[in-house]
Amino acid sequence: MSRDRLRPSHDPAIKRGLYSLQDNTRVIFSYLTRLFLILCLIFSVSLVLYTSFSSSNKNQFWHRIPHAARTGTVLSPGPPTNISHVLFGIGGSAATWRDRSVYSSIWWVPDVTRGFVWLDKKIDSPRTNINGPPAKVSSPEWTRFKYSSSRSAVRIARIISDSVKLRLPDVRWFVMGDDDTVYYIDNLVSVLSRYDHNQMWYIGGNSESVEQDVMHSYDMAFGGGGFALSYPLAERLVSILDGCLDRYYYFYGSDQRIWACISEIGVPITRERGFHQFDIRGSAYGLLAAHPLAPLVSLHHLDALEPLFPNHNHKESLKSIHQAYQADPPRIFQQTFCHDSKRKWSISIAWGYTVQLHPLLLPAMDLQTPVQTFKTWRSWSNGPFTFNTRPEPDLCKRPVVFMLERVKKGGFNGSLTSYKRIEHEPGNTCKTTQYAQAMSVQRILVSSLKMEPDYWKKSYVQAPRRYCCELMNKGIVKNNSMQLRIRKCRNRESITSGLD
Structure with a gap:
């Protein structure tokens, strides 16, 4: 091949073809560049819009999820928890059940509540009270376990095992308690409804x-006040319970044994302030008059305390409270404050x-602190307690x-409660004019709309807030009576206006 063939041609036609090809290449390259830039712009805009939209939706979705779901308390699908999903396991004995069945008769609802009182041996009549739970005898295996000081504690600890092995349908929660425990079942259901029964929960006080x-x-959840185990936890607990009971034979109580075994599973207690063990002596008045902002779930050790009402026995006192409870279950014992700034009075209502009518102005922090009318359980001392007094x-x-004197309906969806002044012991009354003015009030009437039935169920997504009260008729005392009204607090409302 000659070297001339390797040189570029100088033919004009060929040159024009080469230039034309270069021009077309430039056009195509320019077009592709513009197309690429346009695609990049479209992609960037789409990405921005997508990110913004998805982020917005994510935030909206996130805020729609209940707080409990975001922190692990995920409410499972299916019908809401109701009392039919709860199985009570009540620890009793043949020797005490006849007398203590009076407590169960206050709260047990035949054909509604489910459960049994578990006894150490048979009694003449399995159901000593028509309104009480049926009796069962604990399975005899409990007698083979080791113990140090309390043999009956082993049997009572195994009530959870006896209950699970019944395999009753639709049980979500096992609630353990003593035969002198009084439950407030609507509020109990409200509390349990906050938690996913498909997870392992150990709830009590x-x-x-x-x-x-x-x-x-x-x-530990103290057993007298009652505690609740979700089905998955109860089933897991039963699988290790027998060996575990022998490991902790030296514990005194059944509830301490149960706690130790649950600790081996790795599940901590979830505290609910409405379970009341009542490890106190004397009068529970001061504590109940300043009940914490939580639903009342249970009361225990009532035999060891003074009756809750003066000049009443235990049963009469509980019936009076139950009458008010039935009228407005979520509100029972809920504390409300108001002030009469003209007369310098502070008023506290435990609905x-x-x-309580204080003939002086007190701030909320004092009114919500229980007056100490009780002593410690073991040593009968003035404290300490797990709360301020x-x-x-x-x-x-x-x-x-x-x-409380009586409860009656008030309007379409309300109630009217009346409270009568109790007489002080002679020589135990203040002699000032201001105190005498307060003592002239004989009766206080309190009107209110019913609390929402699911008020305490919603407290996992909506922080609870104490209700407010106001003086009716400008606080005028007419016929020795004073009228108050309980209502929701307004957005910017506080009680400090009455203290200025």
Whole structure:
């Protein structure tokens, strides 16, 4: 091949073809570049819009999820939890059941509540009270386990095993308690409804007396006040219970044994303040008159306390409270404050139980602190307790006390409760003019709309807030009676206006 063939041609036609090809290449390249830039722009805009839209939707979706779901308390699909999903396991004995069945008769609803009182041996009549739970005898295996000081504690601890092995349908929760425990089942269901029964939950409360918590454990649900186990936890617990009971034979109580075994599964206690162990002596009045902002779930150790109403026995006192409870279950014992700034009065209402009229202005932090009318469980001391208390040695700073007299319907969806002043012991009353003015009030009437039935169920997504109260008719005392109204607080409302 000659070298000339390798050189570029100088023919004009060929040159024109080469230039034309270069021009077309430039056009195509320019077009592709513009197309690429346009696609990049479209992609960028789409990405921005997608990110913004998805982020917005994500935030909206996130805020639509209940707080409990975001923190692990995921409510499972299916019908809402109701009382038919709860199986009660009540620890009793043949020796005490006849007397203590009076407590179960207060709260048990035949053909509605489900469960049994588990006894150590047969009694003449399995159902000593028509309104009480049926009796069953504990399975005899409990007698083969080791124990140190309380053999019956082994049997009562195994009630959860006896209950699970019944394999009753539609059970979501096992609620354990004693035969002297009174439950408020609507509020119990409200509490349990906050939790996913398909997860392992151990729910209850501590002792009120620090000495008891130190002796047993702060991490334990005290059994007298009652505690709840979800089905998955109960089933898992039963699978290890027998061997576990022998490991902890040296514990005194059944509830401490159960707690120790649950600890091996790795499930901590979830505290609910409405379970009341009542490890206190004397009068529970001060504690109930300043009940925490939580639904009332249970009361225990009532035999060891003074009756909840003066001049009543235990049964009569509980029936009075139950009457108010049935009228408005979520509101029972809920505390409300108001002030009469002209007369310098502070008023505290524990709905369905008592009204306290203080002849001086007190801030909320004092009114919500229980007056100490009780002592510790074990040593009968003035404390310490697991909550603050305030002594009231000054007669002139003690409240004038009114106790529930009656409950009746008020309007379409309301109630009217009346509270009658109780007489003070002679020589135990302040002699000031201001106190005498407060003592002239004989009766306090309180009107209110019913609380929403699911108020406490919603408290996992909506922070609870104490209700407000106001003086009716400008606080005029007419016919020795005073009228108050309980209502929801307004957005910017507080009680400080009455203290100025």
